[in-house]
Amino acid sequence: MTVKEKEIIDWLSERKLMPSPELVTHISNHPDGLVLLEKSVASLDGPRLFLSVSDLVVEENPQPPKPISRPKVSDIPPIIIERQIDKSMSDGKLQSFVSLFNDRFTTLSRLVRRNPSMRDAGPLSALNPDEENQAIGMIAEIQSYPNGRTKVVIEDPDNRINIMLKEEEGNPLNLLNDEVIGVSGKLNRQGNLLYVNSPIVRPHLGRYREAARSEEPYIALFISDIHLGSGTFKENEWNKFISWLNGDVDYHKEWIPDPGYLVIAGDAVDGIDSYPGQEEDLSITDVWEQYSTLSKSISKIPNTIQTVIMPGNHDAVRLMEPQLPLPDKVIKDFGDNLTFTANPVLLNLAGVQVLCYHGKSLDDLVSLRDLTYDNPMSMMKELLNRRHMAPIYGAKTPLAPEKQDHMLIREVPDIFVTGHVHSFGIERYNGVLMLNPGTWQAQTDYQKMMGFQPQPCRAVAVNLQTFDTQVLDFNF
Secondary structure (H helix, E strand, O other): OOHHHHHHHHHHHHOOOEEOHHHHHHHHHOOOHHHHHHHHHHOOOOOOOEEOHHHOOOOOOOOOOOOEEOOOOOOOOOOEEEEOOOOOOOOOOHHHHHHHHHHHHHHHHHHHOOOHHHOOOEOHHHOOOOOOEEEEEEEEEEEEOOOOEEEEEEEOOOOEEEEEEEOEOOEOOOOOOOOEEEEEEEEOOOOOEEEEOOOOEOOOOOOOOOOOOOOOOOEEEEEOOOOEOEOOEOHHHHHHHHHHHOOOOOOOHHHOOOOEEEEEEOOOEOOOOOOOOHHHHEOOOOHHHHHHHHHHHHOOOOOOEEEEEEOOOOOOOOOOEOEOOOOHHHHOOOOOOEEEOOEOEEEEEOOEEEEEOOOOOHHHHOOOOOOOOOOHHHHHHHHHHHOEOOOOOOOOOOEOOOOOOOOEOOOOOOEEEOOOOOOEEEEEEOOEEEEEEOEOEOOOHHHHHOOOOOOEOEEEEEEOOOOOEEEEEOOO
16 A cells, blocks of 8 residues: 555545545545545535545546656657556446546537537536527437438436437538537427437537647658568568668658657557467567567667657557557667657657557448548548547447546647558648558458558658658658
């Protein structure tokens, strides 16, 4: 038991309250835990013997995490981790799921309410059959009909209601379970069905804005999905890339980030047991040997290039998202110019906010109309519009029931980076530079069977002062 945990238990004992272990852990890890505890105890509506996490008051403005500044290893600003999961608080209990979805609904409903048409939205229990109603809810069920109408069940913390929507031609609704939307319409006389008569409102992205810029023209380089250890890993092209970083290849040398930043957006190695029959596709069948080989290759990158490695679904971390950084067993073999982060992570690179997410949830979005693996930009727009990196719970992307939702896009970034789908893309959207650098792996037999065509051996360089970009293709 830590000193802080003992202090919490003693404080509650003086008030004749017995805390649950989860409450003690939550308060001890909270930046203002005792203040939150005092508010919660003061708000109790009667005598209590036991106190659990569910008895804590809901924080209207939770404190953002303190940024983590990495050691400076070159003459440029150090990498700052603005937001990521630091420690898993998931215990698998019902209250963890409740906390997760309450955080999601509270945050996203507040963003929906920024739209002027939703400012008067009240709780679902207060809808009036005699008036035009504005309502905000999380989608629980979706049922589409041949006549173009869609019945949806939305819910808030206290109630749920059926709503009826009509899809306009050329403007698909593309609704997802568990996303939060705002609607306007009239109730039927029975009060159990809301007929929506205007476009749905999604969480506010904000006005188009200029991205933050660095004071100097630092270069940030983005790559993803190296898949070292796969039999289809493009080793020759990768080695050419490493040589280029050292200035040994006469190709767009003006874009070498020296000094600068290199971000690897997940799946640095191919891992093991990631898909059926993977062992037959591997050139290195031991995952720790894959990382050892990777560390030897990464060690050839100049120390003046600050490098970020985040995990993906092929890496040696839990599959559930958010994913913690790679384990110490891996990290110890890498140099001081490496920063290992969680997935997702919000980075500050010389003043520019960079949101990095490996992109497993893109597997869920291909079910939407007009979205395909070969166009990752369209799927990334859907994530930005919903202000959430994994909107669907219980689909192809396993999500951990943490006490807060680490997959929320709480702040609109300057740059949004994904990987995973092995398809290249770059586009500006509502002031956000979206990137998917593709992969360093050729097509495997499994990918061929799934109709998956990779676009390998590319990197995207961004000038953080001008936001000029350069696509670097090492297929030569």
